[in-house]
Amino acid sequence: MNTKSSAEVQLEQELVEWIEQDSLYQVILSSPKSKNEELTAKKIIVRPVQLKQGLYYQFESYYANKVLHENVSPADTAEKLMQLMINQYKQTNIKQKHCQLHILTNKKGQLTIKRKEVEQVKEIAPRTHNRQKHRLLEEGKPIAFLVELGIMTADGKVHAKKQDKFKQINRFLEMVEDVVDALPNDRTIKIIDFGCGKSYLTFALYHYLTIERNRSVDIIGLDLKQDVIAFCNSLAQKLQYDQLKFIVGDIADFNELSEADMVVTLHACDTATDAAISKAVTWGAAVIMSVPCCQHELFPQVKSELLAPLLTQGLLKERFSALATDGMRGQLLEVIGYKVQMLEFIDPEHTPKNLMIRAVRPKALTFNQSKWEQYHAFKSLIGVEHTLEKLLDEELLKNR
Ligand SMILES: C[S@@+](CC[C@H](N)C(=O)[O-])C[C@H]1O[C@@H](n2cnc3c(N)ncnc32)[C@H](O)[C@@H]1O
The missing domain is CATH 3.40.50.150 (Vaccinia Virus protein VP39)
Structure with missing residues (x-):
């Protein structure tokens, strides 16, 4: 059984808090460990999305020739992010209201976290599903x-x-x-x-x-x-x-x-x-x-x-x-x-x-x-x- 390191436990707790406070603006996972471009997305961008049932987190996965979207409930988002970060991607960038994290994951799944406190990261407005902003x-x-x-x-x-x-x-x-x-x-x-x-x-x-x-x-x-x-x-x-x-x-x-x-x-x-x-x-x-x-x-x-x-x-x-x-x-x-x-x-x-x-x-x-x-x-x-x-x-x- 894998036990979580203290860095992982602390990061997961922070993610849960930020999600509860609506202060998690964006996560970008990149440099996949697997080279199989058909099965593993090159990059995943995660951001809040306003749905009828409330604020969710949209995982936008960029594959070689397709882009897939998955809307994940706030309750499941932190755990999903941690799994992707530890098991599948070598780099993660997180933008939260007051800080930015740059995380590197090694082959064993251990995290090195660089944290930059900032006065206030510019808020990225949640996407809405009526796509009004995009209407041509x-x-x-x-x-x-x-x-x-x-x-x-x-x-x-x-x-x-x-x-x-x-x-x-x-x-x-x-x-x-x-x-x-x-x-x-x-x-x-x-x-x-x-x-x-x-x-x-x-x-x-x-x-x-x-x-x-x-x-x-x-x-x-x-x-x-x-x-x-x-x-x-x-x-x-x-x-x-x-x-x-x-x-x-x-x-x-x-x-x-x-x-x-x-x-x-x-x-x-x-x-x-x-x-x-x-x-x-x-x-x-x-x-x-x-x-x-x-x-x-x-x-x-x-x-x-x-x-x-x-x-x-x-x-x-x-x-x-x-x-x-x-x-x-x-x-x-x-x-x-x-x-x-x-x-x-x-x-x-x-x-x-x-x-x-x-x-x-x-x-x-x-x-x-x-x-x-x-x-x-x-x-x-x-x-x-x-x-x-x-x-x-x-x-x-x-x-x-
Ligand atoms: C369901 S309508 C779609 C109309 C329009 N393209 C749209 O998406 O709103 C399908 C149209 O294809 C035309 N169509 C079907 N088979 C065709 C064919 N072999 N040659 C030309 N038109 C055809 C039908 O007459 C019909 O008007």
Whole structure:
């Protein structure tokens, strides 16, 4: 049994007190002991977060290609911090109201603590979960396309029933903002939105890039539905969004472009997402943003003795199949050389939360052999064929 050193006991007590007094502002854990970037976050930032149920502590973990958030109750935070500090990270920096600690952990888990008393560390305000601070489109300021789409009143107030949609649009734009630098800035940016539907997000993208970011764009929205496309074209005209056009068509048959800088596909059903992603790769898109839905392809195929606990109940099998579908999509993009992140996307109309695959193309693509081997190992474990792999056949061969 490990006994705690007096330094550990004192530090844990202090953490508990600071948490009780709301005076713990920030903890950063860095230099992980493990080099396995898939399993151990490179860095964890811990800070207070204001939730409906009160003040919690958010652990924001930065992995090689994803960021995960966990909200921990005040009662559990000190113990969790101590465990991470002793067992997993070599460096910890703590900011409290009156002092800053710099802690080094050696191989045996022993702590060396350097303490600096300060008059008062500048308070870091707790994060709030309504993300108001981050909103790119603000309530109270009328925005033409939001007014026309019935989300805002003419004086800029968001209709009560459209609050979720407004949040979703803002969340989408935040996700665009993060990758905007990957898009060309010396010419018109070519964008296609596959399965655009009523196009709230397509209009939002146009507004954000042209009006908020002063970029020149050429955006096409494509959808199967004629009436929806007619509506979107008339709205684009009314708003004088001259570089925004909508076309009726099927993603799989769309051959009007030979290149694109950004491909968006939000909730295009089942393998329509694969058609969109494969076109994006073929056209050399710098940014791909895809929120898949209705992932039916793997469900009837998937089989594995090893994974039986996940596959015998229909509901679990359905969820597993959807995750496997998207995991394999992300992995194939990584095999080709894209940098991929899986993000949480709010979707008020379909399910409460959804997954976005966001992929950014580096300047030069490098075929990733080990990801390719992992992909195959997983594929044979669950005994499936994947549409995206077939559609990307040539690209995979070309880059290998
Ligand atoms: C659920 S809606 C999503 C609309 C919009 N992208 C959004 O996220 O708000 C899915 C849209 O994809 C379109 N769609 C589905 N399969 C398609 C395909 N193969 N080609 C073109 N559009 C497709 C449908 O007509 C529908 O309008």
